[in-house]
Amino acid sequence: MCAAFAAHETGARVLVLERAPEAECGGNSAFTGGATRFAFKNIDEVREVLTLTEEEVANTDFGTYTEEEFLEDMGRMTQYRCDPDLTELFVRNSRQTLAWMKSKGVRFDAMWARQSQKVNGRVKFYAGLICATWGAGQGLVESLHKIAKTLGIAVRYETAATELIRENGRISGVIAEANGETFELRAGAVVLACGGFESNAEMRARYLGPNWDLAKVRGTRFNMGDGIRMALDVGAMPFGHWSGAHAVGWDMNAPPFGEREIGDLFQKHSYLFGIMVNANGERFVDEGADFRNFTYAKYGHEILKQPGMFAWQIFDAKVNHLLRDEYRIRKITKAEAPTLEELVPKLEGVNVERCMKTIRDYNAAVRQDVEFNPVILDGRGTKGLAVPKSNWANVLDTPPFHAYAVSCGITFTFGGIRVSTKAAVQSVAERDIPGLYAAGEMVGGLFYFNYPSGTGLVSGAVFGRIAGSQAASHALTGRN
Numbered sequence: 001m002c003a004a005f006a007a008h009e010t011g012a013r014v015l016v017l018e019r020a021p022e023a024e025c026g027g028n029s030a031f032t033g034g035a036t037r038f039a040f041k042n043i044d045e046v047r048e049v050l051t052l053t054e055e056e057v058a059n060t061d062f063g064t065y066t067e068e069e070f071l072e073d074m075g076r077m078t079q080y081r082c083d084p085d086l087t088e089l090f091v092r093n094s095r096q097t098l099a100w101m102k103s104k105g106v107r108f109d110a111m112w113a114r115q116s117q118k119v120n121g122r123v124k125f126y127a128g129l130i131c132a133t134w135g136a137g138q139g140l141v142e143s144l145h146k147i148a149k150t151l152g153i154a155v156r157y158e159t160a161a162t163e164l165i166r167e168n169g170r171i172s173g174v175i176a177e178a179n180g181e182t183f184e185l186r187a188g189a190v191v192l193a194c195g196g197f198e199s200n201a202e203m204r205a206r207y208l209g210p211n212w213d214l215a216k217v218r219g220t221r222f223n224m225g226d227g228i229r230m231a232l233d234v235g236a237m238p239f240g241h242w243s244g245a246h247a248v249g250w251d252m253n254a255p256p257f258g259e260r261e262i263g264d265l266f267q268k269h270s271y272l273f274g275i276m277v278n279a280n281g282e283r284f285v286d287e288g289a290d291f292r293n294f295t296y297a298k299y300g301h302e303i304l305k306q307p308g309m310f311a312w313q314i315f316d317a318k319v320n321h322l323l324r325d326e327y328r329i330r331k332i333t334k335a336e337a338p339t340l341e342e343l344v345p346k347l348e349g350v351n352v353e354r355c356m357k358t359i360r361d362y363n364a365a366v367r368q369d370v371e372f373n374p375v376i377l378d379g380r381g382t383k384g385l386a387v388p389k390s391n392w393a394n395v396l397d398t399p400p401f402h403a404y405a406v407s408c409g410i411t412f413t414f415g416g417i418r419v420s421t422k423a424a425v426q427s428v429a430e431r432d433i434p435g436l437y438a439a440g441e442m443v444g445g446l447f448y449f450n451y452p453s454g455t456g457l458v459s460g461a462v463f464g465r466i467a468g469s470q471a472a473s474h475a476l477t478g479r480n
């Protein structure tokens, strides 16, 4: 939709094809919590995106999150594999793109509930992420579609692009399918923004590896890798981490695809305040390695690798107030008991004896000489465990004890196609394919191994805006 707005602004006539019916439009974007990461140096730059009252400004420490910090987070998360040119373009355009969306009528709010804590009477944000779209992903998609309607941008629902039309080396439209009919749609340029292959079990198994076909899909059922396939068919260059994906701990009994009324709430992201055990009753990751924002997207894969592909997160009552909203929904796989001896046998599939030993060893290893502080990397870890916990370690000793079963939920795939800094799709010969642009999940080269939270939507917006304006210029002038 950002591509559509930008193309419209540049003077082109725009048609959006949406494979989903209207009630399910908006792809993964509609399932998000709306977290949007952008770089800011001071409160004035925060206010370019967020609408805040004077009181909110006075009572809140948003900190700063410079472009350099954002670039460093992208590098650190991706083991410094992210493409430098695309990443820099993305980071340096993050704030102004959101401000541009705001100018179109999209509303952003501070991410109060999920990214801040009250410390000494003042609200403090952490991990560089301060912003979310109003009404989360649903609110975002509703507002984008409302704006499109106002601008006169047509959207054809239940219409899937199936093939690109190429004439004399240029892309001049798509073959589409609706109601069982196939037809041609001619256009001066095409922007592909139809997600990765996360919804496609065959492609997941083929590219991500064994058992990924069994992962639950957190979002839309419509991102089948169509855009990537269509681009490859006309000679686009594959790019990025094709065997990598964003995946999280997701309720073990969640349905195979996302549920819009639940949105992202099947996720269980407060593992850093407890421990996670597998079927053998053993811990398998450092739950407190970093802020949730920098570990959650790779821990889904760690869960997939465990026997039976599940894990239980265990907490005591001391941290109840720190657990995120998703722990208070009705559709949840939860066990609770007044003692650990009663809780552990309730953890379906878990070796009871070994789990009890894991908890005893963990409790004995907690460094109680260091103060617990949830808004900083507090260094309150464990001593002497084979699998350490580096921060936020607390003895599990306060009843009632509670635990949550998770399996792997895939969010989106990292592999895609190569685009230029003008969002033009590049061929295997590293030349722009005239008339073809891409944005969003299908852009390869940004994410490898891991992902800093709140960057998917902004990537879609930044590359969407560039792709839309470049596609419109191409359509109007015939030049790339």
Ligand SMILES: Cc1cc2nc3c(=O)[nH]c(=O)nc-3n(C[C@H](O)[C@H](O)[C@H](O)COP(=O)(O)OP(=O)(O)OC[C@H]3O[C@@H](n4cnc5c(N)ncnc54)[C@H](O)[C@@H]3O)c2cc1C
Pocket: 017, 018, 019, 020, 025, 026, 027, 028, 029, 030, 031, 032, 033, 034, 035, 036, 159, 160, 161, 162, 193, 194, 195, 196, 218, 219, 220, 222, 223, 224, 226, 227, 258, 263, 264, 410, 411, 412, 439, 440, 441, 442, 453, 454, 455, 456, 457, 458, 460
């Ligand atoms: C549960 C969940 C929570 C998330 N939370 C966040 C978050 O808080 N912040 C964040 O930044 N990111 C988050 N993400 C990631 C984020 O959703 C994606 O990175 C981003 O939305 C991708 O945007 P996109 O435009 O590339 O794809 P999508 O938003 O998925 O849009 C793709 C569209 O293409 C359509 N389509 C597919 N194939 C075709 C075809 N052949 N023809 C026509 N249309 C087609 C689909 O129906 C869909 O409408 C989350 C994802 C999920 C699943």
